Amino acid sequence: MTSKRQLRIPATYMRGGTSKGVFFRLEDLPAQAQAPGPVRDALLLRVIGSPDPYGKHTDGMGGATSSTSKVVIISPATQPGHDVDYLYGQVPINDAFIDWSGNCGNLSSAVGPFAIANGFIDAARIPDNGIVTVRIWQANIGKTIVAHVPVAGGEVQETGDFELDGVTFPAAEVQLEFIDPADDGEGEGGAMFPTGNLVDELDVPGVGTFKATLINAGVPVVFVDATALGYDGTELQGAINEDANALGTLEAIRAHGAVRMGLVADVAAAAKRPLTPKVAFVAPPKDYVSSSGKPVAAANIDLLARAMSMGKLHHAMMGTASVAIATAAAVPGTLVNAAAGGGTREVLVFGHPSGTLRVGADVAQVDGKWAVTKAVMSRSARVLMEGAVRVPGDAF
Template sequence: MTAPQIRIPATYMRGGTSKGVFFRLQDLPEAARVPGTARDALLLRVIGSPDPYGKQIDGMGGATSSTSKTVIVAPSTRPHHDVDYLFGQVGIDKPFVDWSGNCGNLSAAVGPFAIANGIVDPERVPRDGLAVVRIWQANIGKTIIAHVPMANGEVQETGDFELDGVTFPAAEVQLEFMDPAAEEPGEGGGGAMFPTGRLVDELDVPGVGTLRATMINAGIPTIFVEASAIGYTGTELQEAINGDAQALAKFEAIRAHGAVRMGLIGHVDEAARRQHTPKVAFVAPPASYTASSGKVVRQEDIDLLVRALSMGKLHHAMMGTAAVAIGTAAAIPGTLVNAAAGGGVRTAVRFGHPSGTLRVGAEAAQVDGTWTVTKAIMSRSARVLMEGQVRVPGDAF
């Protein structure tokens, strides 16, 4: 006798250039309301993983790092916050849920989801205008402030804000990532924005060589290298890298050895179990190119080029958390990101990615020889795609 399917209230949402399945903590089966194997097993089954075919046909996932995501939201247990937000990056062909980092794109959907599901105090939500939602990002111990547009007492989802990598315009959601480089105790990297104490390191990667790298904890731990040093121009699209097994292996080697230098793992072998973080990206000075949509990105319209990998593949646009890292590093003279943008003091940059361009700002200052960043700012959009219930076999977790 096989177990029948159970129903779990859920919402399928787009946030920025990602999609994920959103849950209220209280709606999860009791065993999955706390961290552990039951929660992981449930989310794997919801998304359709592990799938040796790499398609996630029997689940809600879309077979890419951008669409293999889950979110759990609850009323906040932290003072001066509205909601607690937990993000799970679900493996596609392997049985793991990575809880080590945030998703900056889906962060844009947390405020709208929380308002629509009664998690935010109604007295803090205006009938019209902007609702300010104070989000506690539980994975990394950070505050995110979302400015969510409201119309006639409901979240406004439609609008004319265009985001490269998203086909249709929608309402703009501005996000403020507060103290993005301040790590909670226990996080890798010893709590420093630059865990090695240097803006640029010499990173030895067996089989690849010695690369100059900027390794930063801001938004998400990220390793930046120069495109020219690894044989690229910075104008590459997904097919130029994702179909090249040797290239992907090279990037994974860079990521693993960088993770050790950042103090995120003790040995390169541990990187396989921590795929969500750190990210690895390559930068180059601005140049014109044709984005994946066919749109021409002009050299004069951008400050630099950035390409980033997520979960072992070149991202189709840019991860929101990596955009925070880009904005932060660009604001600090001496980093490879700042140099690619032309050097000097910068409060914002517009960078080119495979789908187009993105602007991100950061407020940085040097105090007693140490760089600090008070916040990073960028705009995204979010939309409910479907709401109701997901079904999974009752014995799946």
């Protein structure tokens, strides 16, 4: 039996926010994998180690969770006024496909640092010490992200004292601006709220009827009240991920929400699009203890939020879902706004399983329709390993 040698592909393993993934320059991929399609997907699946019926990613770079099974491709900008194109792929653990339908807000914080370190930014723009502003074209969803990346000694500053709940060690702060993050599509009542309603009645056969806020800002999200699910919003991963009935209920809500939002034609199609929409539940502030054992006081947060990612409760909060939370909280009448106490707000702090996060959004009504111009948050990022990944030559 003959076999092909392993290929050596330059790559960087990076943490961005509470996620990590394998970053590639487009030009470093094998020629036949530089264009979208099954060849590229097969290669990247093998890099991560999916599909893995054991659910461990032992033979790949994946971490066997939705937060750590990701790939990123960076290339020169195709859009005027931008520095790089950023393409993100979410890799399921047990399935043989890659979901390219959305963005990863957490890994967005690593794109600017990667671009600077890999020569995508003109050296004349990089000071010895200061901030480099990197304009990123998020190619999956056609949106602009502006990253403000600290540099020291002419190189990306990765260490610092910025602490992010859900990440063990402090690092340098990277500020992100998500510009015009709502969907550009035309829904019944406007792009941000695809149905035209701030709250819908979502009928889920065999499960029940739920009040839901369906919003597309940062990422499509189906928001429901925690109490409607029998929760109080302080749940940690074990309470949801070890309960098969809970997982089934939340996935059913997500699938029917996807249909109502016009993202898929039917419920069956939602299974082939696990990355989006997200489903999340919210509740008013309440004291709880985070997964790290740190107390979170109700007095220090505006609301509680928990979100599902790839069929499991996320250990912290997805960056894109944070954009949706900030946006929905700023619009009076949504379930998220109600959980936060109503009124108007540009900035809020919400509690998630790992702790808290501060986010902000600028919203306004334009011709009777709600729109969001910008959402802002801070993350951190750093290189974990750089060099090359090895992939069997017959893997794609």
